[in-house]
Amino acid sequence: MENSDQRQTIATAINHSTVRRRPTATSAGRLYNSPESTDSSGEDLVKDSGSDDFMDTVDSAVAYSQPPQKHETATSNLEFAYRPSVPAHRRVKESPLSSDSIFRQSHAGLFNLCIVVLVAVNSRLIIENLMKYGLLIKSGFWFSSSSLSDWPLFMCCLSLVVFPFTAFIVEKLAQWKCIPESVVVLLHIIITSASVLYPVLVILRCDSAFVSGVTLMLFSCVVWLKLVSYAHTNYDMRQLTKSIEKGEAVPNTVNMEYPYSVRFKSLAYFMVAPTLCYQLSYPRTPYIRKGWVFRQLVKLIVFTGVMGFIIEQYINPIVQNSQHPFKGDLLYAIERVLKLSVPNLYVWLCMFYCFFHLWLNILAELLRFGDREFYKDWWNAKTVEDYWRMWNMPVHKWMIRHLYFPCLRHGIPKAVALLIAFLVSALFHELCIAVPCHIFKLWAFGGIMFQVPLVLITHYLQEKFRNSMVGNMIFWFIFSILGQPMCVLLYYHDLMNRKSKLDQS
Incomplete structure (x- = not known):
């Protein structure tokens, strides 16, 4: 009899603690003293009873159970809730930062950390820049008499x-x-x-x-x-x-x-x-939202001012104090490019937000233009081809409608049609930059045509590493860290050399 009673006690303890049984309202739902949590809390308690944070749940449940009699009942049930004989590991689980589960987790805390770090780092850079150069914004920041010469x-x-x-x-x-x-x-x-x-x-x-x-x-x-x-x-x-x-x-x-x-x-x-x-x-919208247009105009003015401030206060001193990236010390050139990459990225993002989001939406609202898909989530692009397909939808739709598919209908292979699309884009990028600079070094043309092998590389990486962001990292590195700052330095020094030759002549 004594042995049978002991076996019955152990069986009762296992029934109270095992993960395969649904707990009763006494053992789970009453812990929280809430009728709404009777079923769901019981399920959560059973599911988490094999994890390390189960004791935190238990402690909080005991602490917040107000009636004394229920507190005693919960305490008696907890005697069998986490016995040493109960398994602590029941399922195969991945670490939160592993490659299989990282995109299924919430990263709100890490996002907040990035914001805090950005604020701290940029605050230091602002103070350092003001101490070193002073306030560089002149009275003719918005408009000057020299503009009349244009x-x-x-x-x-x-x-x-x-x-x-x-x-x-x-x-x-x-x-x-x-x-x-x-x-x-x-x-x-x-x-x-x-x-x-x-x-x-x-x-x-x-x-x-x-x-x-x-x-x-x-x-x-x-x-x-x-x-x-x-x-x-x-x-x-x-x-x-x-x-x-x-x-x-x-x-x-x-x-x-x-x-x-x-x-x-x-x-x-x-x-x-x-x-x-x-x-x-x-497609047309029924009416014009005048208040919305006014708010977007205010944002446009503010962000345009921020963009101009970054150019005057940060980018200009960096490029003026730098050497030609293809001449002189290699390490110094890399340091200049990396230093220029941060303010250049801010200006580029402000430009995108001002033009593609604010200005095009304002124009569409005033004209009651219905299709407002001027861009897609290009920041999540996993290949360079995805980026070019999503970041400028008006140009992308034009390319597809009037260049890419007409080439395919005339029997041109897809790879050649894609190359022609990049060739046209490279020509217009070169015109928009080289002509105002009066310099034809084909830096912009070469930068766009360099995207063709990057399309192949990032596409290969995307096919090899499924659901990975390797291509996205390459895209961000090429555009924000290497590509654009390098082009800025190249055109700036060529422009300065041209001006010095004109002054000497």
Whole structure:
């Protein structure tokens, strides 16, 4: 009898502590003295009873159980809750920072730590910079009288409206069948080429400020992209109209009105809309949120000021006190690039936020433009190809619609079509930077074309290491640590050398 009673006591203790049984309301739910936690708390208690933090749960349960009789009941049940004979390890578990579970964990605490470290580090850099250089912001930070010398560029920018109007006339003549299709294509080639070459000639003939030249080149490139889309889309609609007249089937994905018509109102809206792809109608929002627009304008002014402050106070002293990265001491050049990478990254992020989020959304709201997907989560890009596909959606949609797929439809292989897309992007990057600097060293062109092997490398790493962020790390390192700071130093020193030669002559 004594042995049987002892066995019964051990069995009772195991029943109270084992993980395979659901605890009763007395052993689990009453610990918290809450009717809402009777079932769920009991399940959590059983699930966690084999972990190291189970005793913390038990202690808190005992401490917060207010009625004395329930406290005694809980204490008596806890006598068998964590016996030495109960297994402490019951399941296969990964460490929270292991590669298999790191992306399933919450990293809010580490994110807060990064913010604290960034604030501390940048506070020290701000104090060090002010002690070393003083306040470098001048009275002409926003506007100076020297800006008036760039009036030829401003007039050139205003005169760019001539090219869309000329393209409209050509399309109207094509609709009336006054000129053959070959002449239409030739005229559009002349118009689009002139829309880029004309600003280039104006900038090269005028010794204007770099910012003014970049702004004009960006406007002219946008006009070129829009005019190409306008001509290509109208050409395709004329071909579809001919197919309809012949009684041929038209794909259901095509959304066009018949008969096909060219309207100046559609072109005018397209030229100011935040898109590079022409179509007869766009999704529209019902009304304009004026208060929202005002808040976004305030943000735009603030972040533009922050961007200008970082350039004047941090980037300029660094580049002025640096040597040419390809000349002199290698370690010194690396130190300059790394020192420049942090403020350059801040400026680049501010530029992206100001243009792609604030300005394009403001423009879309004023025009009631519905499709606001101007970018995707490019910061999570696992390959360089993903980054270029997500960070600038207007250009990406233009490339897909008017360059990449037309190449594929003409039998060009995918790899060659991708190379052509990067080639066009590299040419426009070179124009937007080299022309305002009056320097043609192909640094920007080479930097963009260098992305082609990076696409292959990061794609290979993504295929080899599934669900990894190796490609994302390479992307951030190339763009923020190595690529952009290196280009800034290269163009700055070439620009300084050009100015010194002009002064000597």
